[in-house]
Amino acid sequence: SQTIHQWPATLVQPVGSPLSLECTVEGTSNPNLYWYRQAAGRGLQLLFYSVGIGQISSEVPQNLSASRPQDRQFILSSKKLLLSDSGFYLCAWSVFQTDTQYFGPGTRLTVL
Amino acid sequence: GESVGLHLPTLSVQEGDNSIINCAYSNSASDYFIWYKQESGKGPQFIIDIRSNMDKRQGQRVTVLLNKTVKHLSLQIAATQPGDSAVYFCAENSFKADSWGKLQFGAGTQVVVTP
Numbered sequence: 001s002q003t004i005h006q007w008p009a010t011l012v013q014p015v016g017s018p019l020s021l022e023c024t025v026e027g028t029s030n031p032n033l034y035w036y037r038q039a040a041g042r043g044l045q046l047l048f049y050s051v052g053i054g055q056i057s058s059e060v061p062q063n064l065s066a067s068r069p070q071d072r073q074f075i076l077s078s079k080k081l082l083l084s085d086s087g088f089y090l091c092a093w094s095v096f097q098t099d100t101q102y103f104g105p106g107t108r109l110t111v112l
Numbered sequence: 113g114e115s116v117g118l119h120l121p122t123l124s125v126q127e128g129d130n131s132i133i134n135c136a137y138s139n140s141a142s143d144y145f146i147w148y149k150q151e152s153g154k155g156p157q158f159i160i161d162i163r164s165n166m167d168k169r170q171g172q173r174v175t176v177l178l179n180k181t182v183k184h185l186s187l188q189i190a191a192t193q194p195g196d197s198a199v200y201f202c203a204e205n206s207f208k209a210d211s212w213g214k215l216q217f218g219a220g221t222q223v224v225v226t227p
Binding site for chain 1: 146148153154155156157158161201214215217218219220
C-alpha cells in the first residue's frame, strides 16, 4: 500500500532563517505531488504541484520554493522565512492529475 | 470567481444521530467531488468521492449525494460517533486541462458530536 511521510512534524524557526520541509511517498511510481498550506481554521491553499522529476508549477507568488529531486521526494524550501509563512504545511500525492489526492500528516511551522 | 463553499461552519450532532454536511459549488464544469475528514493536528483523510455521472454513492456509514441541477453536494454520516468529530471539507476537481489536479476546497464544517 502507499504511504506518505512528512518531516519534521513540528518546527519553530526565527524570522529570516532558511526552511526545508521534506515529503516522501512509498508504494507508487511517478506520483503527482502537491504542497498545500493551511492557516488556522481555514481551508487549504495549493502552493506547488509537480507531475514529474524537476517539473514544478507554482500556484501563488510567495517566499517559498519547491523542488523534486527524485521521483517520490518533494521538498519545500525558503531562503528567509517571514512571519506570514507560519502555518500547517501538507504534502499530497495522486496517481493522476484528475484523481483523488492523499495527504500526509503535515508539518506545523511557527515562525517567531 | 468559481468556488466551492460550505453552508454551515459548525454542526453539533448528538451521538447516534445522523449528520448531514452540505456543500455548494459554482463551477458547472466540476466533474469530480471528494469529501475529506480532518482531525485536529492531522492531515485530511479521504472519506468518499463521487463523479458527476452519479448522484449517489455509499460507503461505510457515509453517503454522498450530488445534485448537479442546483450544484449541491452533501455528506451523510449515519449513527454519528464521537470519533466523527472533525472538520469536513468538500473538494472539487475538474477534468478541464487548465485545472487538472487542482482541487478546490471549501472552507470546512466543524462537526461536534455530543454525548
